[in-house]
Amino acid sequence: MTRQGGAVLLISLILLMVMSLLLTAMLTVTQLSHKSALAAQQQLQLSQQALQQHLAALPVAGQAIPVQLLAQCPGAYAGWSEGVLQCAVIRYESQQFSANRQAFIEYSSLLLLQNLAEE
Amino acid sequence: MSGWRALLFSFLGLCFPLQACLQSAAEPVNAVLAATILGAEPRQVVIYNNLSLATPTAAGVLALYNANNLQLLDQLQRWPVTGGQIGAILAQPAVLDNNYDGIADAVYLIDAAGLLWFVGLGRSGFAAPELIADFSGLGYRFEQPLQLIKTRAPALSGQLQYQVTLLLTASDSQQSSIVIALKHRPQRAAVAVLSDLTDRSSIAAEEQRHGIDEQLWMAMQQSSGWYVRLPRQLISKPQVYAGVVYLLSAKAGTADSDCTLAADAAPLLHALHLHHAGLVYTQRAKPVALQQSGELALEQSEHAGLQLVLQRGELKQSLETELQAISAECADCTEPLTAAQFPQLIRLATFQTEYGAH
Numbered sequence: 001m002t003r004q005g006g007a008v009l010l011i012s013l014i015l016l017m018v019m020s021l022l023l024t025a026m027l028t029v030t031q032l033s034h035k036s037a038l039a040a041q042q043q044l045q046l047s048q049q050a051l052q053q054h055l056a057a058l059p060v061a062g063q064a065i066p067v068q069l070l071a072q073c074p075g076a077y078a079g080w081s082e083g084v085l086q087c088a089v090i091r092y093e094s095q096q097f098s099a100n101r102q103a104f105i106e107y108s109s110l111l112l113l114q115n116l117a118e119e
Numbered sequence: 120m121s122g123w124r125a126l127l128f129s130f131l132g133l134c135f136p137l138q139a140c141l142q143s144a145a146e147p148v149n150a151v152l153a154a155t156i157l158g159a160e161p162r163q164v165v166i167y168n169n170l171s172l173a174t175p176t177a178a179g180v181l182a183l184y185n186a187n188n189l190q191l192l193d194q195l196q197r198w199p200v201t202g203g204q205i206g207a208i209l210a211q212p213a214v215l216d217n218n219y220d221g222i223a224d225a226v227y228l229i230d231a232a233g234l235l236w237f238v239g240l241g242r243s244g245f246a247a248p249e250l251i252a253d254f255s256g257l258g259y260r261f262e263q264p265l266q267l268i269k270t271r272a273p274a275l276s277g278q279l280q281y282q283v284t285l286l287l288t289a290s291d292s293q294q295s296s297i298v299i300a301l302k303h304r305p306q307r308a309a310v311a312v313l314s315d316l317t318d319r320s321s322i323a324a325e326e327q328r329h330g331i332d333e334q335l336w337m338a339m340q341q342s343s344g345w346y347v348r349l350p351r352q353l354i355s356k357p358q359v360y361a362g363v364v365y366l367l368s369a370k371a372g373t374a375d376s377d378c379t380l381a382a383d384a385a386p387l388l389h390a391l392h393l394h395h396a397g398l399v400y401t402q403r404a405k406p407v408a409l410q411q412s413g414e415l416a417l418e419q420s421e422h423a424g425l426q427l428v429l430q431r432g433e434l435k436q437s438l439e440t441e442l443q444a445i446s447a448e449c450a451d452c453t454e455p456l457t458a459a460q461f462p463q464l465i466r467l468a469t470f471q472t473e474y475g476a477h
Binding site: 039043047051054055058059060061070071072073074075076077078079080081082084090098102103104105106107108109110111112113114115116 | 151213216219220221266267268269270271272279281282283284357358359360361362363393394417419444445446447458461462463464465466467468469470471472473474475476
């Protein structure tokens with residue numbers, strides 16, 4: 001091989017390397033931007049899904065649930081004389097992780113349990 | 120006053136003969152007060168008025184005792200009025216717990232003449248009394264228990280706002296009665312008088328047919344409350360169930376001290392809307408057959424569902440079986456009140472917390 005041929009090969013190899021580096025960088029950037037574009041949507045989807053599950057799993061009246069009794073019932077439009085109603089507060093929590101377990105969403109609800117006081 | 124004297128007084132208070140069919144009980148009112156030392160357990164206290172102290176003819180006094188050892192913690196005898204004294208406090212006071220922590224924040228009381236007071240409660244006892252309404256000079260004697268109803272009522276903005284409504288009943292020398300529903304507005308500095316309240320003693324024929332007038336309802340939302348004068352004698356303590364004020368009355372002078380009714384008593388069961396004293400059922404009052412009055416109560420039974428009964432010892436008499444609840448959807452809206460609605464679970468709020476990201 002002549003000296004000139006060697007120089008051309010070297011330049012070609014360098015160019016090839018530069019091109020492949022550029023290509024890799026571009027691919028990474030595209031992937032990143034795609035990922036970041038999806039992240040927000042996934043976060044929203046996750047929170048929506050977690051909220052739906054939370055609401056569906058809320059305790060229903062009559063279920064045996066740990067409660068914190070209130071001394072007095074909070075005021076309501078249709079008010080009651082004191083001592084007729086018995087009120088308790090229930091706190092219900094549920095969590096959900098994202099598929100890659102890097103995001104985590106928690107919902108907690110405050111529920112009021114009203115019942116007629118036992119005589 | 121030492122502990123044993125307070126005990127003796129409460130005993131005498133229980134024995135004090137009742138003059139009228141409807142009068143406050145002589146028992147003191149129980150309450151829970153914050154501990155004097157930070158972090159200690161709250162204290163159980165009892166609040167005595169003139170009736171429970173068996174001094175019904177003396178000047179107005181309110182005493183606070185430790186429930187465990189009957190040690191006097193505080194006493195109110197001097198009031199911010201000319202002369203420093205008010206009439207005897209015969210009506211049972213009502214205790215307010217504003218923040219639902221189980222600890223009493225204030226007490227409402229009314230003297231026999233009709234001065235309504237708000238007294239804050241702190242670690243050390245009573246705060247300075249604050250006069251919130253003056254119903255004196257109307258000829259009524261206020262000795263029937265004071266009731267506190269926590270409600271949410273429409274305010275100027277159209278939104279429902281938390282408020283305290285005080286339900287008062289009194290009678291005059293002719294045994295005519297008055298029912299007063301007063302909204303306590305702490306931001307209002309002026310002392311409320313009867314003319315600040317809407318007179319709902321009678322309702323127009325138009326209202327019977329089409330419900331409360333919109334303008335009147337708007338005006339009532341801004342007023343301090345309502346009152347209903349009855350040319351009759353009250354024979355039961357009012358009870359409020361699902362926004363309806365229930366009470367029993369009879370012809371003046373036809374009920375004796377143990378609430379036995381004369382043959383011509385013509386007892387009526389009244390049902391008034393808590394927020395405007397208007398119609399909830401087809402009539403505001405309906406005749407009931409009674410020989411003796413007692414206490415109104417709500418009974419939940421498997422076969423009869425939810426019903427309004429009159430209780431007299433072991434005896435129970437059904438007064439109303441198809442109960443109604445008021446609804447915030449409109450001024451006259453009602454909905455059936457049934458036993459199936461209880462227990463009721465209401466979602467107050469849902470909070471969200473997020474950690475990390477995708």
